[in-house]
Amino acid sequence: MRKQLANWGNYPALDCEESSFSQEEQLTQYVNTHDRIIARGNGRCYGDASLGEHSISTLRYDKVLHFDVETGDFECQAGMTLDQVLEIVVPKGWFLPVTPGTKFITVGGAVASDVHGKNHHSEGSFSNHILHMEVLTGTGMMTCSRSSNTDLYWATCGGMGLTGIITSVRFRLKKIETAYIRQKQIKAENLDEILRLFDEYTHYTYSMAWIDCLQKGKSFGRSILIVGEHAAKEELNAKQGREPLVLPPKMKLTVPFNLPSFVLNNFTVKAFNALYYGKNYKKVMESVVPYEPFFYPLDAIHHWNRGYGKDGFVQYQFVLPIDKKEGLAAILRAISDKGWGSFLAVLKVFGKQDDLISFPMEGYTLALDFPVRKGLFAFLDELDALVLQYGGRLYLTKDARMQQEVFWKSYPNAERFAGIVKTFNPDGKFRSVQSDRLLLTQ
């Protein structure tokens, strides 16, 4: 049935036909009788990557198939959300090897976006932990891994669903002693200091920074670095230590409807940033916290995306090579001069990665939100030009508007990727609004 679909940014909202399946047989039959198909998980990519003529939801294909509590090998169908994975594995002393800032994404989506987390510099992206997976390609069901059907494997990791429908994934979990994180928050007065702090704390498994994009002058780039390690049993307090693998009960908040867009104006964003940065903060704060607020601070507020109003927002995330510090400053300056603000700006230093089409590369990545408004896309095109100039690229999972040349110029293996997609998706059966826009499937 046709209905209006939008992903997390609520932009764009397009008429799509969405169906689902709970059995492989139903999926095969669907794929054999439809064209212009794109897989869609929990709709947490921000833009149009999982929108298309026929979006096929994987959410009912969500069974766990294998879990070895000795080795941490875990296999599930692609529609299972990370939230569900955590619910199953944490009580047994295991954790996701890599997790993005929300647990409400599917495992299939994690692979198709090759998601990264706070531990990218130390443990790589999600694909780094995959043992093997199954993909229903345009030429049939195939298993692939780093050692078999490698072209398919690499074009599927970060390949935005263009090689076909990922149906199941086996990956290796990470051993934990407790469900808690020992975290440290360090204040940085400006951009130079935060980048220095990233270096200084690089031995921590997890690190990221909140950066205040509205500051100018000597506070330009004012940030808070947050680093963490999985806490050992002896680091918990008595109450936490009673059931170290169980999280304390928590409150659930939700934004029940779209807020008028003026709610998130320059003033409120500044107020939020000031509160967060807080003058009375100590320079360094240490605490032991449950994993949820550490990894998923925004998941605590359901539908926070509605805070941006009904016109939606785009999240802009780019990465610049590690030797292009001046580029980061230039782009941040352009953003702060424009003052179009961002409720959330996250800065992180990626470790080395050089895969076929995955987003991460060694360098600086910044993610920020822009409510959709008149003139925004022209401004983002200007930012794109800066990103290109400094040899960077944009994250396809967040993208809703990039011009196709930007993609082809910034992803060095784009041609090779497109060639492999052609092999497994010869008739362009699998395609999204995004892949058509970027001329990946024409």
Added chain:
Amino acid sequence: MAVAIARKYATEKYAVQLAARKPEQLYALQQDLQIRAGVPVTTHAFDALDFASHPAFYRQLEVKPDIVICVFGYLGDQQAAQSDWNEAARILHTNYTGAVSILNVVAEDMAARQSGAIIGISSVAGDRGRMSNYLYGSAKAGFTAYLSGLRNRLFHTGVHVMSVQPGFVNTRMTENLTLPPLLTAQPEEVAKDIFKGAAARRNVIYTKWFWRYIMFIIRNIPEFIFKKLKL
């Protein structure tokens, strides 16, 4: 919905027997329940429309269930079924005859054992026939009446029967309908309501709860007005 109910009972540490037309399609769910809950899970072939096979199906179950939950259903295509008897028969037989056929067998066994519980998933569509789905609705109306009678009979043997009247639920069956989000339940919510209702030995539950009141109003619209509505 069946998946959510099975998961709910498994996580409450019930052993689960799964039955479906193609038992090989239950393999993934079996793994899922075992891994999540560590309870024994078995799979069985069962075809709601093959009435003759029902006694044998039940007989061959090595362990007779304490609770039987009848979740199968078929919404069908009302438009097509108005002129195509095969479609109409499939709707009636899946939702009514098939359910009666298997629950008769179960009821006999539980009555003899003087213990057990039967949970039938009917539908608010059975509370009043409407032009958009009265074939499905009439089969569910029959099923609701059947459950009510069965409850009356088995009460005297100590066997409990609960009727479940779901409103809109987000399942594969309804994915081609436009459902109002505020009135629509997730299967997990329905499963939770069923588990709680059964534990409290409720007779009839509506899920979400407000459907009891919505249906009260709908049942009480005078017929001379109701027939003019396009529902």
